[in-house]
Amino acid sequence: MPSKTFISTIAFGLAVAVPVSPVLADETVDGMERTGETVSCLRLSMVRDSDPLDDRTIVFEVRGGGKYVNDLNSRCNGLKREGRYSHRTPQNQICSGHIISVTDSFGNFLGSCALGSFEALSMSQ
Numbered sequence: 001m002p003s004k005t006f007i008s009t010i011a012f013g014l015a016v017a018v019p020v021s022p023v024l025a026d027e028t029v030d031g032m033e034r035t036g037e038t039v040s041c042l043r044l045s046m047v048r049d050s051d052p053l054d055d056r057t058i059v060f061e062v063r064g065g066g067k068y069v070n071d072l073n074s075r076c077n078g079l080k081r082e083g084r085y086s087h088r089t090p091q092n093q094i095c096s097g098h099i100i101s102v103t104d105s106f107g108n109f110l111g112s113c114a115l116g117s118f119e120a121l122s123m124s125q
Contacts, residue, residue: 029069030059032121039118041095042068052079060094060118068118077111078102 027034030053042060049061055075060068072079079085085100096117102110 029053029057029121030067032067032123034069035120035122037120039068039120041093042118044089044092044094047094052083052085055079058115059121067121069121070118071116072100073114073116076100076102076113078104079111079113082110 030051042062046062047060048063051059051061053059055077056072056079058070058072058079060070062068076085079102082102082104085102087094087098087100089095089098094115096115098115099112100115101112104110
């Protein structure tokens with residue numbers, strides 16, 4: 001079965017301005033609260049968008065308006081600045097432990113890192 005590539009790009013300055021430090025478990029993320037409920041994979045067909053908040057945190061928006069935060073297992077150099085990464089999988093899923101690779105706009109490899117689990121977010125009260 002051929003590999004699929006998932007590439008996320010933030011265009012035209014739509015990135016959310018947040019601190020560069022990793023988001024802690026008791027903080028809000030992208031205006032939403034962490035629920036503590038995690039899943040290990042998201043189906044790519046359900047992912048509408050992904051926004052790197054810093055070099056350690058990505059928020060995934062899924063169809064229906066839900067959001068998940070992924071705290072990467074390590075810092076992924078250039079992720080926030082470049083706002084793009086690639087991911088190869090033989091499945092139709094993006095999962096905890098999968099490796100993402102960051103490249104700049106010229107295609108130069110900047111680094112790679114592993115995804116953590118996907119934690120559901122809910123509206124802040």
